[in-house]
Amino acid sequence: MKVLVAVKRVVDYNVNIRVLGDNTGVDLNNVKMSVNPFDEIAIEEAVRLKEAGTAEEVIVVSVGASACQEQIRTALALGADRGILVETEEEVQPLAIAKVLKAIVDKEQAQIIITGKQAIDGDNSQTGQMLAALAGLSQATFASELQVGDGTATVTREVDAGLETITVKLPTIITTDLRLNEPRYASLPNIMKAKKKTIDTFTPEDLGVDVTPTVKTLKVTPPSARQAGIIVESVEELVDKLKNEAKVIS
Amino acid sequence: MSILVVAEHDNSSVKASALVAIAAAQAIGGDIEVLIAGAGCAAAGETAAKVAGVNKVLVADNDAYSHDLAENIAALIVEIGSNYSHILSATTASGKNFMPRVAALLDVAQISDISGVVSEDTFERPIYAGNAIATVQSTDSIKVLTVRGTAFDPAAADGGSATIENLDIAKDEGLSSWDKEEIAELERPELTAASIIISGGRGMQNGENFALLESVADKLGAAIGASRAAVDAGFVPNDMQVGQTGKIVAPDLYIAVGISGAIQHLAGMKDSKVIVAINKDEDAPIFQVADYGLVADLFKAVPELDALL
């Protein structure tokens, strides 16, 4: 079977985010960009399915500017077989990304689609679920364990109270939580090999998808800053402050 | 304008997160209807009818909705959804699972995790792990929103007298089934509802050492949380994780023990009223957000704290 992995190019998780002075967004100039960490987990899971003989081919897709090629190459170096870039310089919102991905899923007839449970820029947590809805497929979000069976997959999910296990019919969309696996690092030979793998490029128009956003960002502001407090010298002083100054314990 | 709030419940009562979603609906303004979907959930419907400000409660009591399977719940909501200007739920694991599915089936955007209502079509929401707040405006005919649990004061659980309507809609999409769950027994308050939280990080070294925090928690009536590092290392279960990708909390008092204060952790707790940090590294970033910092070895400081309470 084919496994499709959707990856997003995002600001690296180690970067300190700075809001622009004119409140139009955050500063993306000369900022390190990476594969969304949850999508790295998605790539790893797909590659493991191939190594286990469950998947024949792992296809990685990204939607965005041409620079997304870098993240596709990263995925190829980690073991994906080929890439698809759906290129647009426009802002693409989750519903539009889901529509683009649906077109790719239809084209490739993938049985398992894996993506991160959220991207760490917008923190939306929507794309996988929306893709499942549009494709009329099952979904298993926030996965921490995946077992593929005959026509089904059994998935353990991280929920508010702990863990739950569900069985979904294939084809299915899985979104990854942090503990699904620990992604590998790309080796130098694999990075070299990845340079020769194909990346096909389409535009949203090629796929018949209108990506015009319906949500407009009016402004972006910094959160209300917290003042650093004081350093106490002892546990006695701490307890005293909590009782008599902050009055949060009695 | 008519607003639908999809309420999470445990069959007998509605969850606190649902009361927060109802409060957000009140901030938008309009008639508020609450959907209770489940199997054997009539009692939850009755408690929802008592919530202040609710006009009508819709109860969909059917086996198809017993375990919050996203495919079935979304199909139900979409069936009734076009009657509303807004559809809301809390930003919980369950709401996050089915709401985007609802939005896509209605061919509208979802605005995730709103932290403020500016007007009926304009909302604030945190992005980049809470390091920026975006004000966004939707042009969609139906606004699908999830609501941050710490952002609104919950609606009063009493004082309302809504009418109750039973919905005879069975939507079993047959795409998924529920097998089992591993749910930790709660001996302490739930993280998202607790007024005091004490959390441990990698500095705790192992799961057994969390007993130190438990003893303090019992004296304070506190819930226990953890950093991702502590969960990943297997010290404690995933439901205790606080942060960008765990639970978002804002208690009156948050005590971070052996936690460095990575932005992803801060994203989940920096709206707490009072923050205490106990860390042996005086340069740990957690001290930059702490009201009271104690530079100390936790294995000495926490037992001392325990003894003084």
Ligand SMILES: Cc1cc2nc3c(=O)[nH]c(=O)nc-3n(C[C@H](O)[C@H](O)[C@H](O)COP(=O)(O)OP(=O)(O)OC[C@H]3O[C@@H](n4cnc5c(N)ncnc54)[C@H](O)[C@@H]3O)c2cc1C
């Ligand atoms: C995509 C993504 C999502 C993430 N989501 C989350 C999330 O939701 N929540 C989260 O918490 N993290 C999250 N993280 C991880 C985050 O980046 C940090 O790695 C994590 O928070 C670190 O946990 P920690 O502070 O316990 O461990 P460390 O950073 O290792 O800090 C341990 C601290 O303990 C102190 N210490 C050690 N021994 C003692 C002692 N004896 N006495 C006193 N102090 C001691 C040390 O000085 C140190 O400051 C995420 C990361 C990524 C990439």
